[in-house]
Amino acid sequence: MSTQHPASGARPAFSHDGIAFGCDYNPEQWDRSVWREDVDLMREAGVDLVALNIFGWSHIEPRPGEYDFDGLDEILDLLHAAGIRVNLGTGTASAPPWLTARHPEILPQVEDGTTRFPGGRQAWCPSSAVFRRYALELVEKVAERYGQHPAVELWHVSNELGCHNALCYDDESAEAFRGWLRARYTTIERLNTAWGTSFWSQQYSDFAEILPPRLTLSSRNPSQVIDFHRFSSDELLGYYRAELEVLRRHSSVPVTTNFMVTAHIRNLDYWQWAPEMDVIANDHYLDNRLAAPTAELSFAADLTRGLALGGPWVLMEQSTGAVNWQPHNLAKAPGEMTRNSLTHVAKGADAVCFFQWRASLQGSEKFHSALLPHAGTDSEMWREVVDLGHTLDRLDEITGTRVQADVAMLFSWESWWAADGESRPSHGVDYLSQVHAAHASLRRLGHTVDLVRPGADLSAYKLVIVPSLYLVRDAEAEVVSNYVAAGGHVVITFFSGIVDEEDRVRAGGYPGAFRELLGINVEEFAPVLPGQRLTLASGMSATAWSERVRARGAEVLDTFADGPSAGRPAITRNVVASNSDSANTPGVARYLATSLDPDALDAVLRDAAAEASARPQGDEREPGLEVIRRATAGHAADGHTTAGDAPRSYLFLINHSAHDVETPVRGLDLVTGDTVDNIARVPAGAVRVIREDPAR
CATH class of the missing domain: 3.40.50.880 (Class I glutamine amidotransferase (GATase) domain)
Structure with missing residues (x-):
């Protein structure tokens, strides 16, 4: 895979040999005696991209200014020796306990003015200068040490920025908000006009009077609330840029962070973020609180492709089965994990990655599914994981093609x-x-x-x-x-x-x-x-x-x-x-x-x-069959080839129904290796990927 955001000019492109199959790995949760077994099992499953050091801060800097990279050195070298590439986290997603104990002022405040304390994750305010100073010192050390390491294929800034702490209402955020407003409006008169402050006697005489839109006894000024969302998105983007600047000093490896294009996260304007990424990456989990979780998956994948301006992108996280953070954490049916994964590929993903490699035994996510479940390798889950790895290998030739839509x-x-x-x-x-x-x-x-x-x-x-x-x-x-x-x-x-x-x-x-x-x-x-x-x-x-x-x-x-x-x-x-x-x-x-x-x-x-003469790819008479085409440049949405282009198009047939379906197509099924002559039969719950015969 070679993928680069079209607006990013000469920035480094993310290159991977074929479709990447990856996962988060947290070796710090396990005794070192397990690490070699894990690497061997990764190879068995076909895993070839591993995210490391996502939550590693307290392990690599156990005390202020005291660094211990021995464990990270060892696992990087083990993965490299096994031919597995690394998506290396900067380690800054959650502050270690010593930092919040020493500097409680970095803790975030919510809209009612109360503080949120450590014990979870992202217990830091995006506007905190103190947090940024310590975090960037860590990034500098990580980048210095691993910027030229041959295993590192991608840099992973922080993790799911803004998932919990996007909106912070403390005094430091208030001052940063006022600075953002001065840059946007220049004069207080212009701000008053923009916010309509003549209503309810809200007119300001000085920027110093402005606060974040904390909770009020009545409804708040809607223009102020929207601007606070814009500011908060920009503030975290500024933080991303600060880490990016450090990484660029030490490495030419492409840099990204994992977006959260999903139904329940809305605080970051990813249209503003996307041009800053060397490759677009997204985390997506089926939301079983919705009436149609699979339809939302399809939407999120299409939107992620839109952020990539139609180019390939990376599915950085998904789950093999149940998550742990919904009111009802439903297990996936046999085959559903594969179907979800290949839906993302159909919609432009050239990498399929999971949280996480080995299911945790302790902590908040101990009941979150993983590639290697608590049940171990003698399990249906593990067998489906291995099968998925083999299937993705057979789809390598699809990398770089683009989804067709009119x-x-x-x-x-x-x-x-x-x-x-x-x-x-x-x-x-x-x-x-x-x-x-x-x-x-x-x-x-x-x-x-x-x-x-x-x-x-x-x-x-x-x-x-x-x-x-x-x-x-x-x-x-x-x-x-x-x-x-x-x-x-x-x-x-x-x-x-x-x-x-x-x-x-x-x-x-x-x-x-x-x-x-x-x-x-x-x-x-x-x-x-x-x-x-x-x-x-x-x-x-x-x-x-x-x-x-x-x-x-x-x-x-x-x-x-x-x-x-x-x-x-x-x-x-x-x-x-x-x-x-x-x-x-x-x-x-x-x-x-x-x-x-x-x-x-x-x-x-x-x-x-x-x-409008917009022809559907699928047939609405088979509502459970999702049909998507990926093709090289020069193909129309209906699969026909324009003059001068070598024909190469792929039809994804995703059967979400409980019965077998048939659809007309000619070509080679990359999933099974079978030749398809006129009619493809897709079993219930299965996916077929047809390299289309250009002579059809």
Whole structure:
């Protein structure tokens, strides 16, 4: 694998021979007599990339300024001798007890002003200068010692930055926040305008008066809250850059950190972080608190690929089975771990790694699954792990290919923060649920979706979905309008385009930034209570939300038959005359003024995709079969090869259902080694990867 973020210029690329199969390893938890056995078993399983020193601080610096690298030296050399490459952590994820005992001022404060104490992990404030000083001293020592070690293939800064401590409200954070605000707004007058502080007598006379948005007796200033999220994301990114700078002085090895693109982590704007990474890496665990955990996995993988700008990426962590931190930690069914892993590969991952190698016997994660379970090698889990390693070896030729998609969806962490504010039209609607609903619908219809940031170039896509993009800048909205004016097709859902980047409502009627494009005007939101059903004139059902829409040139496709917006448009379609000589047909902008039930949403998006000539990869008649294509440059999303390119494309057939399925394709199945002539049969719960025959 060779993968480099396209925006990173001359930065070092992450190179690995084929698809990496990896894990976190914590040798400090085990007697040294176990280490050689572990390395031998890693080789048996096919593990060829191991993350070390993620939580090693208290072991390599047991007392201030006293370093002991003997154990890390030994395990690095053992892995290197076995041909296993190393993803080396800087060791700074959690402060050792001596540091918090000596400097309790580094401990984080939460929004009610109370301190969080050591005993868990990430017990440090991102704005703490003291923590940063000690941490960077450690990074310097680690980088000096291992910057040229031949086993080191990748540097791993800290671990899951911001997982627990992204938002810190202490006095040091307050001062850093004020500095960030001065740089952003320059004058207090400009800040007052941006935050709308004329409301509730909140006008500031000096930056020194500003605090983080700690808990108040009423709802807080929403613009202040959004800016605090932006600041907090930037503050941790600044910390990442500080470690990166130290590593660059001693090593030319690529550097990354593991993102947390998942349903329950939202505090970092990874669109801002991604250009700083030499390779995009993500941690993902099935969230069994969700109604459809596998659908969320698919979404997270697509979004991670979007952060990589379509290039290969690294799945840094996942679980073989149950985790330990959910209310109900469900074991995976036989074959599910392999199916999850190959779904990530299908969606662009060129490395599949796990937390962790050997299941811990003590500590908070002792019941978290691992490649080598408590039951040992005489277990179904171990046998599936070994089989997965062999399967990944057979897929090595896929590395470097790119996922094919002609549907895009806009996604924004800023909009997530803003749309889910304390004071909003309905707490029965949240941003991520609407994004997930649209993505899940497209997945059911057989479409692969690229997740892109607002303002990204959309010209390569036949259909673009804009779900509940509440906060959008003028320039970002203009990109969507220009895309449609050039012949593109877009579907925009309710609560989009409402405010600008300062959370200021766009006056003149909703949906604000998209009103003219859609040919409508929304006079008022009319959400409904939880459990209340809405019916459309077509018979389709919806819930949660309605709007009092007026068509201003748009065609009304459906209306509300009941509820507070009865008789008003619910679904509209606006034809936009082309402003492009290259566009053969006019563009089309559709609007959904309610939260449609899944079947209804499928029907609307099916029609939109058909009109846009966006062809699905899969067949919605087999909803349990996920079909994804990876290909070299020069392949269209439908698998056809453009002139001048050697044909090389791979069709992933992922059967999430409990019955066997068949699908038409010709080629070689890399999983089984069998030739496929016209029809591939995929057993229940299995995955097939077909190198497609270019002559099909």
